[in-house]
Amino acid sequence: MTAKPAPAQFAKRFVTMDGALPWITTPVLLAVLILIWDSYVRYAGVSPLILPRPGAVWTAWLEMLRDPRAWHHTWMTVYATLSGFAYASVIGVVLGVLIARLRWLELTLNPFIVATQVIPKVALVPLFVLWFGFGVTSKVIVAAVLAFFPILTNTAMGVKSIDEGHRDVMVSLNATRWQVFRRLEFPSALPFIITGLEIGIVLAIIGAVVGEYLGGNAGLGHLLIARLNAFETDQMFAVLIHMSLLGFIFYFAIGALRKMLVPWHASAGPRV
Amino acid sequence: MQAAHTETQPAIAFQAVEKWYGTRDEPVHALAATDLAVADGEFLVLLGPSGCGKTTLLRMIGGLIAPTSGEIAIEGHSLWRNGQRQAEALSDLGMVFQEANLFPWLSIEQNIALPLELKGAPKADRAARAQALAKLVGIQGFEKRWPRELSGGMRQRAAIARALSYDPRILLMDEPFGALDAMTREAMNIELQRIWMETRKTIVLVTHSIAEAVFLADRILLLSPRPGRVDMEVQVPFARPRGPDLQSTPEFQAIVRQLRHRLNEIS
Numbered sequence: 001m002t003a004k005p006a007p008a009q010f011a012k013r014f015v016t017m018d019g020a021l022p023w024i025t026t027p028v029l030l031a032v033l034i035l036i037w038d039s040y041v042r043y044a045g046v047s048p049l050i051l052p053r054p055g056a057v058w059t060a061w062l063e064m065l066r067d068p069r070a071w072h073h074t075w076m077t078v079y080a081t082l083s084g085f086a087y088a089s090v091i092g093v094v095l096g097v098l099i100a101r102l103r104w105l106e107l108t109l110n111p112f113i114v115a116t117q118v119i120p121k122v123a124l125v126p127l128f129v130l131w132f133g134f135g136v137t138s139k140v141i142v143a144a145v146l147a148f149f150p151i152l153t154n155t156a157m158g159v160k161s162i163d164e165g166h167r168d169v170m171v172s173l174n175a176t177r178w179q180v181f182r183r184l185e186f187p188s189a190l191p192f193i194i195t196g197l198e199i200g201i202v203l204a205i206i207g208a209v210v211g212e213y214l215g216g217n218a219g220l221g222h223l224l225i226a227r228l229n230a231f232e233t234d235q236m237f238a239v240l241i242h243m244s245l246l247g248f249i250f251y252f253a254i255g256a257l258r259k260m261l262v263p264w265h266a267s268a269g270p271r272v
Numbered sequence: 273m274q275a276a277h278t279e280t281q282p283a284i285a286f287q288a289v290e291k292w293y294g295t296r297d298e299p300v301h302a303l304a305a306t307d308l309a310v311a312d313g314e315f316l317v318l319l320g321p322s323g324c325g326k327t328t329l330l331r332m333i334g335g336l337i338a339p340t341s342g343e344i345a346i347e348g349h350s351l352w353r354n355g356q357r358q359a360e361a362l363s364d365l366g367m368v369f370q371e372a373n374l375f376p377w378l379s380i381e382q383n384i385a386l387p388l389e390l391k392g393a394p395k396a397d398r399a400a401r402a403q404a405l406a407k408l409v410g411i412q413g414f415e416k417r418w419p420r421e422l423s424g425g426m427r428q429r430a431a432i433a434r435a436l437s438y439d440p441r442i443l444l445m446d447e448p449f450g451a452l453d454a455m456t457r458e459a460m461n462i463e464l465q466r467i468w469m470e471t472r473k474t475i476v477l478v479t480h481s482i483a484e485a486v487f488l489a490d491r492i493l494l495l496s497p498r499p500g501r502v503d504m505e506v507q508v509p510f511a512r513p514r515g516p517d518l519q520s521t522p523e524f525q526a527i528v529r530q531l532r533h534r535l536n537e538i539s
Contacts, residue, residue, distance in 0.1 A: 165373040172367040
């Protein structure tokens with residue numbers, strides 16, 4: 001057998017373009033959008049209380065970065081997001097593996113899992129605040145509840161999609177139960193679990209922020225509402241940017257985790 | 273059939289092995305009571321139409337399916353005891369499937385060495401063994417690649433190397449080249465013959481290709497369906513190593529014709 005160098009080189013050229021293209025298009029599109037925004041505000045005479053100009057938002061954000069109180073709020077949101085995400089990950093993965101393995105457990109829990117999914121959980125946030133107080137606990141719980149479901153379902157799907165042929169290999173090798181888990185089931189389900197985590201982390205941020213909207217006096221969600229109520233719209237936008245950056249950082253952290261843990265999987269992107 | 277302790281102990285022995293599938297209301301007789309002895313070093317091919325129970329038979333040899341009744345012995349060791357597969361019988365068996373079934377998260381080398389890893393062999397030994405096997409099956413230089421970077425034929429070579437890694441005395445192959453294109457398949461048949469002659473393993477191979485069966489086998493068992501059973505036994509007398517030209521000889525064609533004629537009658 002010989003390798004096929006020609007298609008490999010062809011693929012490599014594509015890969016390079018694939019990697020470079022967003023680095024050009026993203027800044028260009030972003031600049032265009034900001035330009036449209038600025039022109040609109042300037043020429044349509046929109047009040048800065050409704051929509052501030054991009055420059056004002058930028059200044060407000062730089063100011064925010066120098067304010068230690070803003071960092072305290074940031075840290076509260078990060079803490080609520082990551083704690084909630086951690087709980088959701090551990091419970092979601094363990095329960096996901098269990099319901100994929102134990103048919104009776106899946107049948108028993110399924111109605112409740114579906115129920116927790118279809119109930120608009122954000123509507124329950126005031127209830128969580130009532131039960132768990134205005135402190136960070138209620139935010140952690142909201143973040144966890146939102147992040148839990150995609151992690152659970154993706155894990156369960158991952159464990160269920162293990163290739164029967166791969167199982168045959170392990171059976172023919174007389175592998176122990178633990179070896180089957182460690183060498184086959186876990187690595188096989190891992191890309192699915194990471195997809196669950198990717199969705200989960202974004203929902204955890206949403207959960208934490210919505211929790212902060214509705215109660216307490218800490219966190220970026222609280223800060224945003226406070227700025228809004230004070231008609232400091234430019235500063236509100238600055239908080240919004242701050243939150244978005246936080247979301248990007250978390251999302252890309254999971255992406256990096258994917259590249260590190262499942263480099264063999266197509267989802268980890270092209271290998272250059 | 274041979275008793276387990278005569279001088280010429282067969283590599284594989286079936287005594288009245290029978291398999292039923294399905295429910296009590298709708299039972300399927302997958303394999304009628306079958307006696308079978310495969311000699312040490314023999315290349316046996318199971319040939320037959322789909323549904324004839326050839327894969328069932330092979331998977332029963334491999335311990336992947338338990339027989340409904342009867343006795344299976346591998347190198348004199350009972351394969352099943354009290355419903356448990358016996359490790360000493362399984363250690364003599366290596367399996368190759370229709371799909372290569374390589375684990376995509378392991379490199380080719382790690383895939384080949386997987387059985388050794390499960391058995392707790394030291395890392396250095398595993399690497400050395402994987403290198404040697406990669407050479408034997410003709411994929412040296414690809415040890416560090418991912419499976420998805422290899423062609424179908426090369427993946428199947430890696431799967432054969434994996435099955436050979438712990439040096440089992442018997443190699444079981446379930447339509448190993450069925451998913452390959454015709455040209456690769458022919459090349460793989462010649463390669464398999466070479467590997468077999470170098471390693472002197474006992475091989476049981478399942479196929480539905482008559483030409484493949486005649487080219488590879490010392491002996492062919494033709495199976496017929498409903499219920500699956502051995503219909504005909506054919507000895508293939510050609511000298512080794514057999515080359516691709518053998519296929520155009522009248523002697524080769526005669527055996528192919530004989531098998532095809534019978535296959536048409538039973539399927």
